[in-house]
Amino acid sequence: MSAVTTIVTGTHQVPSTMRAARMHDYNQPLVLEEVPTPGIGPGEVLVRVQAAGMCRTDVQLVDGYFRKYAPFSLPLIPGHEIAGEIVQVGSAVETGGHREGDQVVVVGGWGDGTCRQCHRGDTQICAHGAWPGFGPYGGYAEYVPVPATYVIKVNAQAGLTPEQLAPLTDAGLTPYRGIKKLRDAGALGPGRVVGVMGVGALGTYAVQYAKLLGGGATVVAFARNADKLDVARRLGADHAINISGRSLDDVRAELRQATGQDEIDAGIDCAGATEMIRLGFGLLGIAGHYVSVGLVGDRIDIPLFPLVSKEYTYHGSFWGNYNDLSEVVTLAEQGKVRHTVHAIPFEDVNDAIDRIRTGEIVGRAVITY
Ligand SMILES: [Zn+2]
Structure with a gap:
């Protein structure tokens, strides 16, 4: 991911640095800092994050719950519930139907594409999978590179807000x-x-x-x-x-x-x-x-x-695959899903993590930028 081959095809000016809330160590508050904006590879798109759901899993990540199952390298940017706008399209995906300005949600489980699970469509249980928010890039930052096969376009006419869309990718999936x-x-x-x-x-x-x-x-x-x-x-x-x-x-x-x-x-x-x-x-x-x-x-x-x-x-039952999320987005576009979300300003992310840990937030907290 994030090779140097960045193809800028449009007009959105991507700044060279971005705000990010990064995890530098376990059991510590996230560090809010400016970091270099990632580039994209030819098969990726760059998503400007408009909303990032805050999952209890993110708190568990900070608290070390997954440490014995997966050794993540630090620092990492949490955030696997992502809704935003495509601002760059890699050279190899120009024919894939993705356009700058598309409103999208990000499918969270990225498979290696080679195994039985991936070929069944269940990339979220691929043994060699990757996930946004459990590595160098995630939704707790203004931009995230995403393989083009893992974004789902949302009908802009449906009137769904990024705060409503982001949680659909995990809590709603x-x-x-x-x-x-x-x-x-x-x-x-x-x-x-x-x-x-x-x-x-x-x-x-x-x-x-x-x-x-x-x-x-x-x-x-x-x-x-x-x-x-x-x-x-x-x-x-x-x-x-x-x-x-x-x-x-x-x-x-x-x-x-x-x-x-x-x-x-x-x-x-x-x-x-x-x-x-x-x-x-x-x-x-x-x-x-x-x-x-x-x-x-x-x-x-x-x-x-x-x-x-x-x-x-x-x-x-683990997370959901591309088709599951497509169905969820369709239900939401049709107005059949009701949302219980609370916008959290980026600056308040550590306070929100504490409140999620105690379970006092009803519904989903969603970071906005
Ligand atoms: Zn696989």
Whole structure:
């Protein structure tokens, strides 16, 4: 990425330096500084970042969560939820339909293009993949180089703002893929109850996709924060159950009162906390399906016998591929997705990281420039 072969084809004046919030070390605030603006290779486009979603993953990155899985070289620029405008097009992609001035979102998982996963379209699970925001360039800076195959043009007539678009590339994408897995497994449909476990940013979208793709399933949101449960109801959850300080039996009783059954047929775990997964499996009915998309915790602890004897299916689901994001963007262009976003001025990025760590932000914080 970012070879020296930069082809400037248009009129946007790209400055030689840009503002960036860079991670120089673990467990330290990001450093807001001027760094050289990256060039692009012939197969890349340069995106002027108009909005960058702040993911809990970014906080985990700073806190060292991924250290044992992936040794990232520092300094790096976080930010993998990117919406912006193409300002330069590499020489090899001029025929690819990308134009300067195009409003785009960035697909986050960049595959090597050679393996089975890539050829299936699942570049986000390529063993030799790369991701913006986990290397030298990411959305916490004014410009980012992107392989041309990983930008999706957005219909400017749809009236979506960059702040709405950026989170669609992860918070609004990851639960979409998860819900599709439940749907494709036959776990949704009329008479089924699907649980959305946790109503952080991912959960606000999961509730909507459970309705959109659920084929008539009853959607129940579970969370421990009353504000987040209100948001879930506003976004279409049929029921919202506060689990704070309550036993499994208490939660079951309220679920029965709400839906007529004290089990869920399917669940999407948008939190990933150990106790939430335990609750989700505790509620899961016979032949139930459970998909994990949240990563707050680091271990699961579920009893084995019910998993076997009730024939549970447990799905991992990671981010989303190009086609998943295309579908999400289409739904958003059609006005079928509601957004819960808060603009964060670039200068306040470290303060926002602290607030995401404590979980006090409802919906998605989005950096604007
Ligand atoms: Zn691959």
